[in-house]
Each structure stands twice: as C-alpha cells, then as structure tokens.
Amino acid sequence: MANLTLKAKKRIVFGKQNKLLREQGFIPAVLYGKKTPACSLQVDAQDFKTVYKEAGDTDIIDLIIKDENKNQTKSVLVQNVSNHFLDGSLLHVDFFEVEMDKPITAHIPVNFIGESPAVKLGGVLVKPMSEIEVEALPMDIPHEIIVDISSLTDFDQTLYILSLIHISEPTRPY
Numbered sequence: 001m002a003n004l005t006l007k008a009k010k011r012i013v014f015g016k017q018n019k020l021l022r023e024q025g026f027i028p029a030v031l032y033g034k035k036t037p038a039c040s041l042q043v044d045a046q047d048f049k050t051v052y053k054e055a056g057d058t059d060i061i062d063l064i065i066k067d068e069n070k071n072q073t074k075s076v077l078v079q080n081v082s083n084h085f086l087d088g089s090l091l092h093v094d095f096f097e098v099e100m101d102k103p104i105t106a107h108i109p110v111n112f113i114g115e116s117p118a119v120k121l122g123g124v125l126v127k128p129m130s131e132i133e134v135e136a137l138p139m140d141i142p143h144e145i146i147v148d149i150s151s152l153t154d155f156d157q158t159l160y161i162l163s164l165i166h167i168s169e170p171t172r173p174y
Contacts, residue, residue: 005062006051011040018092027090031063031074033097041065045090052078058106058141063095075100075138098138106141107131110161114150123155132161 011028013021018028027048029041055061057078065072080094098104109131119125132145147159 003062004051004055004059005064006043006047007064007066008041008043009066011042014040022089022091027093029093029095031065031076031095031097033074033076034099036074036097039065041095043093048090048093052081056109056143058108058143060098060138061095077104077106077138100138103135103137104141105133105135108134108142109144111144111146112149113146114148116149116152118152118155118157119149121155125149125152129161 008029008031011021021028021042022045025045026042027045029043030038031041032038051061055078060075060077063074063076065074074095074097076095076097078093079096080092081090082092083089084091110127110129112125112127116123116125134141145161147161149159151157152159
C-alpha cells in the first residue's frame with residue numbers, strides 16, 4: 001500500500017457559492033471524526049480523482065490541510081462521495097479521521113479471479129456477495145479480498161468466506 005497524500009484548504013464559501021467553487025476545479029468537502037469537530041474544506045478535483053482511484057474507500061489518505069500559515073496532516077478514509085445524478089460529476093466528499101490505534105469497521109470489496117472449469121462447461125457462477133465487512137486497525141485493512149475460483153470444477157461446488165478471517169497478507173487468494 002502506497003502512502004497517499006491529498007492537499008486541502010479550509011473552505012470559506014458555502015451553499016449556492018459551491019457551484020462557483022466546482023467550476024474553478026475544486027470539490028467541497030467536510031472532515032469529521034470521533035475527536036474531530038466538523039471542518040469544511042475544498043480539494044482539487046483532479047487530485048482527488050487520482051488519489052481516490054488508488055485508495056478507494058479502504059486505504060488511508062494523509063490529508064494535508066492548509067490553514068493560514070500552517071499545515072495540519074490528518075489520517076483519513078473517504079467516507080462518502082456524492083455525484084451528480086445525471087452527469088456523474090463530483091459534488092461533495094466526506095472524509096473521516098481515523099485513530100490509528102483503534103479498530104474500525106470497513107466494507108472490503110471481493111475480487112474473484114481465475115477461470116472455473118465448471119463455468120467453461122456452461123455453468124453459471126453466482127456471486128452472492130461483492131464485499132465483506134471486516135474490523136481491524138486502519139493500517140491493517142486490506143484494499144480487497146481476492147478469491148480464486150479456478151478450484152470450482154463441478155456445477156454444485158461452493159466456496160465459503162468465513163466471517164472471522166485473520167488477514168495476514170491483503171492480496172493472498174483464498
């Protein structure tokens with residue numbers, strides 16, 4: 001996992017003025033946490049898209065907040081991204097500050113890899129889950145869970161992901 005950073009500035013415009021902010025290439029954002037009061041921010045849209053593409057909802061981002069003459073760095077997760085319902089453009093981002101020594105709960109995407117011999121013979125692969133919920137320290141949360149389906153040779157075979165998985169290598173196929 002790479003060390004991802006994103007720069008932000010305190011936001012002084014609100015409400016309908018956010019439209020002008022978006023036209024200038026920025027996204028309105030908010031930062032909050034258990035010990036952090038809500039703080040209105042703005043982030044560069046292109047920088048956010050680049051970082052979010054790599055980090056997703058599960059990787060820690062170092063958010064560098066410029067406030068007057070000083071910079072603050074916060075360890076955050078992307079909590080919510082709001083998009084326009086018609087054109088999909090970014091409207092708003094919520095950042096959640098995590099405490100690095102306290103476990104958090106996150107939904108981790110499940111990525112199915114390999115090719116099943118049963119599917120090659122005409123079977124249908126049913127994937128009843130696309131993500132699983134895990135609880136771990138923020139730095140121990142994997143980016144994804146990889147499940148290798150190449151062991152499914154018969155039509156009636158099933159793979160189970162247990163709810164109490166100890167993850168020691170985030171990219172290890174199960």
